[in-house]
Every structure is written in structure tokens, then in C-alpha cells.
Amino acid sequence: MALFQISEPDAPARRRQHKRAIGIDLGTTNSLVATVRDRIPVVLPDDEGRPLVPSIVRYGEAGVEVGYEAMAKQARDPQNTIVSVKRFMGRGLVDIDDDRRFPYRFVDAPGMLQIATRAGIKSPVEISAEILRKLRERAESQLGGPVDGAVVTVPAYFDDAQRQATKDAAKLAGLEVLRLLNEPTAAAIAYGLDNRSEGIYAVYDLGGGTFDISILRLSRGVFEVLATNGDSALGGDDFDHRVFCWAIEEGKLPPLSPSDARLMLVKSREAKEMLTGHDAAPIVVRLASGDDVGLSLTVETFNRITQTLVQKTMNPVRRALRDAGLAPEDVNGVVLVGGATRMPRIRRAVAEFFGQPPLTNLNPDEVVALGAAIQANVLAGNRDRDDDWLLLDVIPLSLGIETMGGLTEKIVPRNSTIPVARAQEFTTYRDGQTAMAIHVVQGERERVADCRSLARFELRGIPPMAAGAARIVVTFQVDADGLLSVSAREQTTGIAASIAVKPSYGLSDSDIARMLRESFEHAADDAATRVLAEARVEADQLVEIVRNALAADGALLNDDERAGIEQAIGQLVARRDGDDAAAIRAGIDALNRASADFAARRMDRSVHRALAGKRVDTLV
Amino acid sequence: MIDPDRNHFELFGLPATFRVDAAALDRAYRALQAEVHPDRFADAGDAERRLAMQRSSRVNEAYRALKDPVERARYLLSLRGIDAFDERDTQLALPFLEAQLERRERAADAAGRGDVAALDAILREVRAESGERQRSLETMLADADRGDAAKALVRELRFLAKVSEDVEAMLSSLDA
Numbered sequence: 001m002a003l004f005q006i007s008e009p010d011a012p013a014r015r016r017q018h019k020r021a022i023g024i025d026l027g028t029t030n031s032l033v034a035t036v037r038d039r040i041p042v043v044l045p046d047d048e049g050r051p052l053v054p055s056i057v058r059y060g061e062a063g064v065e066v067g068y069e070a071m072a073k074q075a076r077d078p079q080n081t082i083v084s085v086k087r088f089m090g091r092g093l094v095d096i097d098d099d100r101r102f103p104y105r106f107v108d109a110p111g112m113l114q115i116a117t118r119a120g121i122k123s124p125v126e127i128s129a130e131i132l133r134k135l136r137e138r139a140e141s142q143l144g145g146p147v148d149g150a151v152v153t154v155p156a157y158f159d160d161a162q163r164q165a166t167k168d169a170a171k172l173a174g175l176e177v178l179r180l181l182n183e184p185t186a187a188a189i190a191y192g193l194d195n196r197s198e199g200i201y202a203v204y205d206l207g208g209g210t211f212d213i214s215i216l217r218l219s220r221g222v223f224e225v226l227a228t229n230g231d232s233a234l235g236g237d238d239f240d241h242r243v244f245c246w247a248i249e250e251g252k253l254p255p256l257s258p259s260d261a262r263l264m265l266v267k268s269r270e271a272k273e274m275l276t277g278h279d280a281a282p283i284v285v286r287l288a289s290g291d292d293v294g295l296s297l298t299v300e301t302f303n304r305i306t307q308t309l310v311q312k313t314m315n316p317v318r319r320a321l322r323d324a325g326l327a328p329e330d331v332n333g334v335v336l337v338g339g340a341t342r343m344p345r346i347r348r349a350v351a352e353f354f355g356q357p358p359l360t361n362l363n364p365d366e367v368v369a370l371g372a373a374i375q376a377n378v379l380a381g382n383r384d385r386d387d388d389w390l391l392l393d394v395i396p397l398s399l400g401i402e403t404m405g406g407l408t409e410k411i412v413p414r415n416s417t418i419p420v421a422r423a424q425e426f427t428t429y430r431d432g433q434t435a436m437a438i439h440v441v442q443g444e445r446e447r448v449a450d451c452r453s454l455a456r457f458e459l460r461g462i463p464p465m466a467a468g469a470a471r472i473v474v475t476f477q478v479d480a481d482g483l484l485s486v487s488a489r490e491q492t493t494g495i496a497a498s499i500a501v502k503p504s505y506g507l508s509d510s511d512i513a514r515m516l517r518e519s520f521e522h523a524a525d526d527a528a529t530r531v532l533a534e535a536r537v538e539a540d541q542l543v544e545i546v547r548n549a550l551a552a553d554g555a556l557l558n559d560d561e562r563a564g565i566e567q568a569i570g571q572l573v574a575r576r577d578g579d580d581a582a583a584i585r586a587g588i589d590a591l592n593r594a595s596a597d598f599a600a601r602r603m604d605r606s607v608h609r610a611l612a613g614k615r616v617d618t619l620v
Numbered sequence: 621m622i623d624p625d626r627n628h629f630e631l632f633g634l635p636a637t638f639r640v641d642a643a644a645l646d647r648a649y650r651a652l653q654a655e656v657h658p659d660r661f662a663d664a665g666d667a668e669r670r671l672a673m674q675r676s677s678r679v680n681e682a683y684r685a686l687k688d689p690v691e692r693a694r695y696l697l698s699l700r701g702i703d704a705f706d707e708r709d710t711q712l713a714l715p716f717l718e719a720q721l722e723r724r725e726r727a728a729d730a731a732g733r734g735d736v737a738a739l740d741a742i743l744r745e746v747r748a749e750s751g752e753r754q755r756s757l758e759t760m761l762a763d764a765d766r767g768d769a770a771k772a773l774v775r776e777l778r779f780l781a782k783v784s785e786d787v788e789a790m791l792s793s794l795d796a
Contacts, residue, residue: 019663149663178662222650322792379662390654416684419658421677479673480658 019148021380022139023372024175025183026132026152026166028086028235029208029339031055032366033135034373035143039384041190041370041377044142051366053138055208056083057130059119066134075266078103078258080118084237085131087209088113088124089169090161097233101241103258112165125169132173149178151376153368155210156182157230157316157396159442160454160484167481178379180481183207184214185225185393186371187337191362192218193374193389199332200226202321204350204358205368206313207338209235213317215324215331221389227323227415228396229316234309236272236340242305243268243297247283251293260287271297276342303345310349317353323415334358339365392417395482401474402439402448404429411476414444418482423475425491432464436472438497440486459488459497528581535584539576542588543569546595549602556601568594627699628682638693638754638761640686649683689754690781693761693774702767704774716776720783727783731790739791746784753777 023041025032030052034043043051050068058070058081065073074081082104088096093108105116114123132152139147152170154163163180170177184203191197197218205212212230216223244265248256256264267283274281275297283295321328334350336358341347350358362370378387394417400410403426412422428436436459443451462470471491478484489496546569554562572587629636632648654660656675661668685695694704723742730738753773760770 179659220650318792322788375659379659381663388654390650390657391659392653392657417680419673419677420680421674422681477673477677480676 019380019382020139020143020145021178021373021376021382022147022150023186023369023374023376024132024135024150024152025186025369025372026086026128027055027207028084028210028237029055030365031131031135032369033139034366034369035139036373036377036382041373043366043369044138046138053131053134055086055131056081057085057127058082059117059122061118064119064130066130075259075263078262079105082115082117082127084209085124085127087233087237089128090159090163090165091124103261111161125165125172128166128169129172132170132175136173136175148176149376149380150175151179151181151372151379152177153181153183153186153372155205155207155230155232156184156212156214156228157210157232159232159397159452160399160482161452162232163482167483178376180483181372181375182212182214182225182228182393183368184212184228184337185216185223185391186375187335187367188214188216188218188223188371189374189391190367190371191335191359192223194362197333200326200330202317202331202334202354203337204313204317204334204341205337206340206346207235208340209233209237211235211313211316213313213320215320215326222392223389224392225394226326227320228394229320229323230396231312231316234312236338238309239272239306239340239343240265240269242309243272243302246297246301246305247293247295250295253293257288264293272302272343275299275302276344306345310345314349314353328354336360337364337367393482394418395420395478397442398444399440399442399476399478399484400451402441406448407446408441408443408448408451411474412478416478418478419480421475421477423473426472426474427468428462428465428470428472429467431467433467433470434462434464435460436462436488438474438486438488440484454484455486457486457497459490459495461495462490463493532579532581532584535581535588536576539572539584539588542591543572546591549595549598553602557598561598565594565598628685628695631679631682632686634686636696636699638696638758640692645683645686649679652679690774690777693757693770693777696761697767697771697774700764700767702771704771705778712775712779713772716779720779723783724786727787727790731794734794736791736794739787739794743784743787743791746780746787750777750780750784753780
């Protein structure tokens, strides 16, 4: 039974309008979009009920394809079908350890690499934006209107360049980014709110291409990240690659063509996934040459060839615990996140390390998107009484600047709670020095060369003084997205300079604005085409309905009435083939008006017929 | 509420002493963040969002300064106009320095042998010495006239913290 809601006399007459808020997990292998519906976070599936979108973008002959469509054609068109683009976000060619491992035509651009495709040279930001756009459109069609805001997740161990690239991609996809949220933290929100957990939790998140470990304290509605660590270039992909290499060696195969290589990689992944429930998995591939490859991968072999990868995840786990000042036995629960944590070998390693079986009651593929949706819902302003929780996250890597001798001076240490502002004073080292170059870096190593360079800028116009007399305060501000901006100010004169740290190479704000405008212009074309097509369909349907009615019940009309309707039909038919959707609409309206009386009469007559022979009062 | 003129202790409503009630500090910190954190203003205008970021940063900074004993002592001294880590005055007592150098050598030897137990023992020594100094600091910092003595102690504490970090790094490179 439905109850009517009656507001108290002094309560606001109307609730604040509900905002359409979404959470997006932009993954290396798969991406998802989720929202909170009736206070429950849900993943939004496609028309066929599939929750995931494979993070694959194909620049095809007829346009861009994203997801399953692109996946189906990847082996046929590997150079134009980009998989795992997340690995390239904010990364230069020098960062990719083995670029021959990929079939793409890389273009080395300063800072972030680019890929030459059939549709031109694309940056990882643009490619990621295609995936995000697809998710946004899915959400809009299901939520019934434009999305007001989105929370997009990033690996906790992403550095500033990777985070900035992700935010740029989301903006390019036309999303209003409410927050970049760390993936393990998102999982902790979904898990913690679902289970009303308290205590110390470790989130072990092994995705397709990234690994994160976060240690959180959950208490009285506060999610406090104590420490995070990881490897932003380690994931399920690497396990696939080990299987691939093993298969090449075992099958004594010659160097493969890009198509064969992609096919072999797909089969390697399938074998890995099959081993989750079986002791052995076949790898059967027919190469373009017609040669057949038939191998059997056993669990034993798989464990042996991937042993070092499993070990590689445990070192960050130890470091995170040490940074949090905790031992494995202090941890109350371990949450597994990411499809790669389905591997039994991983589950065993984690259980052994923490001395307890990990928690797996939430779908490891969906939990990040669900947490992001919960956060998005609150940030967009749809806060409920029981949404009174607070999230305190950290930056994963220390931020600093280059000092004399190529050394790093840390200004904001890793695991600082964000937002954070920190200032440090520097001085000139030469008499009469009037400018100071500021080189911003991120990383834990002492030598600048071993850290990631984020930005360079200069403070000019320092009045000539003796060496050591100028007082230059450099301030780092990291916002709640984990993004850095830096400013410098000479204290005696007040001369100042500042920079919003953008990947020195990436897209400028004006680039994004331009690309966004272009995409909207295209979108506007598309929209006009769609409106016209819809109007024509509707016109055809209406004409057919009225003509059929005239044929059946024309006797209900006098000659004038009939002529009026025929005329309206004639006008609409004439306009139908034109390109003016508004004129077609006007014709539809005119025919609807002209035939309104006729329709009413027909309806009345149907009612009379239906009632014939029956007493009206028995029908009530 | 987040008045820049207030010191960190006033911000959290705590007495300005070296000994702090950790639970009260945590409670006050969380209560303040619940009010000012940028997540509370994600749907507000630019100006409000920037203000939230600044206020929340300030609360985080104050919390960091009061949570860690070395930082807290340094901050208490700075309230008296004493810069404990003045770069032009980095002197430490010679016997203290000698003891630490000897300790580092022992640690390096133990690391070379892969002797985890010996490293753990050194870590315990360092922590015990830090604890003693913290207790002395408590009385010294309560005394307005003993700022300089307190300053020397804070510097030693910072040095000990660095030693224990180094030993921890050796331990972690052993289990890697």
C-alpha cells in the first residue's frame, strides 16, 4: 500500500532536487559505471545486462568502437584497437619497459606518449575519454537525463601526472568531476558501509594493470587511510604476459605478427582465468600461417612462472604496514579487490601474510564502482541522514623540489592526509642571483633523476642580494583529488610565481576546452540527425493510423470534415521528406488537431458498442 | 572557527602541554574535519570549495604537528619563539653523537650479516632512549626557563627518530 507523504508544516515544501550522480571505475581491463538508486548502489549494465565495458577502444573505418564491439575485432585490427590504455596515462615512451610488447605505432611526445591510429594521432587521455563517454551515455540513457557529477576512481599509487591525465580524460568526456577517488578507498567505503565495520582494514587491490595496498582505520563513520603503497605498472596483464611468453617458448614459435600475438595473448588470458577453477588449461591457437599451436598450462607451471609477480605485490604490503606503524596481526580484515585477486595463488599468498582468510563477499570487479557511486551521491548533494561519514585519504608518493647537486628536498611526505599545504623556505646561492628555477618532483628516491619530474617554473625578479639573503618560500598545496599546485614567493619583496602542476607535456586547459567544444559540435550534428529521424518515423506512424481509421469509420464524418483531415495528411506527407524536423513536427501537430474530433467519435462509438446490452451501473 | 591566529592547541581545544590526550586529539580532529573537509562542499561554488581546502589543510597540518612527539615539542618551543631546528645551530652533545655513530656501525654490520634479531634489538634500544627523553621533555617544557635545555633534547629526539628510520629501512631491505 502506498502512503502519501505529508510534510510537516515547517519543513521545506519540496525536497532538494535529486542529482544524477555516478561513480566510474576506469579500469585497465574493464570499466564500470554505478549509481545510487533508492539508497542502494547499483552497477548500470548495458542493454544485454552486461555490467562491464571492456576498456578497449578501436578506431575503425566507420568510427570509434568501445567495449565488446572493439574487443571482438582486436585480433583482426590490433594496431587500431587499443587495450589497457590506462597503462599509458601520464607516461612517456621511456616509462614503458618493453614497447615492442605492444603492436601499436607509438609516437614519442614529450612526457606522455601518443599512438598513431587510423583516425590520427591519439593521446591516452583522448582514448580514455572514449571509454568514459560510453559510460556517461549509458548512465544518461538509464538515469533519464544529463549526469550532474561523477566520481572517477584512480589507483591509489597513481602519481600526480597519472591523476591529472585521468581528470583531463573525464573532462574531455563531458563529465563534471566531483572527485578523483582512490580505488582501494572506494572499495573500503562500499565494504565498510555494507558491513558496518570497525577496526583496521587492509585493501589488497590487484587490477588489470595496477596494484594498490591501502591500510585504513574505520571507526565511527570515519574512513581514515593510514598508509598506501603499490605499483602502478603491475597487474593481471603481467600474469597474461608471463603465460604468453611461456607459450611462445614452449611452442618454439617464431616471432608472431601483431594479429597472431594479440590472439595468443587473448588465449593466454583465457587459460589463466580457467586455472581459477581447474588444474590445467589448454591454449589452442591457429596462427595466420595455418599452423596450429596446442599447449596445456598446468597450475604448477603457472604458479612457477608467476611466482615473482606474486612476490612483487608483497613488498608494497610490508612497506604500507610499516608506514602505518602496524604489524600484520593488527589487521582486522583484508578486503580483496580487482579481477586478478580471483587467482587462488594470490588468495593464498594474502591469507598467509595476514594469517587470516581474506574477505571476498563483494564482487571484486564491482566493489570499486559501487564505492565511487556512494561517494558521488553524497558529494553531489544527495546526502541522507545516515550518510554522515567522512573520508580522509592520503597522497601515495612524496612531493619535493630539486636542490643543489640534483638532490630532492621532500616538502610533502608520502602518506600525508589530504588536502595538505606545506611551505618550505629556500634561499639564493649566488651573490646577485635574480631568478630561481623550481623543479617539482614526486617520488621517494634521493636523487632527482630517480624521481618523476612533474613541473618546472621560474621565480624571476628577485632583487640582487648577497647569497643566502633572499627568503623564498615555496608552498605546495595538494587538493582532495591528490592534485598539486605550487607557488613561490620571495618574502622581502613579495615577488611571486605559481603553477598548477600539469604533466608538463599533457593537454593544456585550452586544449581540453577546444576538444570538448569539437566533440559537442559533432554531438549536436548527431542529435539533429536523430531528431529528424524520429520525427519522420512518428509522421509515418500517424499517417498510417489516420488512413486506416478513415477506411474503417469514414462514415462518422461529413464531407467537409473528411476533406479537412485529408488536407492535413497531404501536408504532412509533403513535409515528411524535407530536412526540417520542426516543420514535420508542426505537420504532426496539425494532423493530430484535425483528427481529434474524429478520434473522439470513434472512441465514443467503441464504448457504446462495448456497453451494448449491458447495464451501465454493473460496469462500475 | 578556523581562526588563523589560534594556535594548534587552541584549534583542538586542548591545553598547550607536551603530554596530550591522544583520544581527545583524535576526537577533536575528526569533529573539525567533519565540518570543513572539501567533501562537504563538493557541490558548492569555487570560492567556498577553495576555502574548504584551505581550512581542511590547516586542520591536517595542526593534527600532524600535535600527533608526533618530536613535532609537538618543536611546536611548543616555536610558540615561545625558539626554533628547535635552526639550521645555523645544529650542535649536538659529543657523547650523544658518538653513541649514535657507534650504534649505526653496529646496525650496518647486523644488516650485512642479515641479522634481523640484532637489528630488532637496536630498534628497541633507540625506542627506549626516545621514551626517556620524552619523559624529561614533559617536565622541561612545563618550565618556561628551560627552553634551551628542551631544545637540545628535541634535537636529540629528532636524531633518534632518524636512526630508527634507518634501522627500519635496513630491516625492510632484508625482508624484500
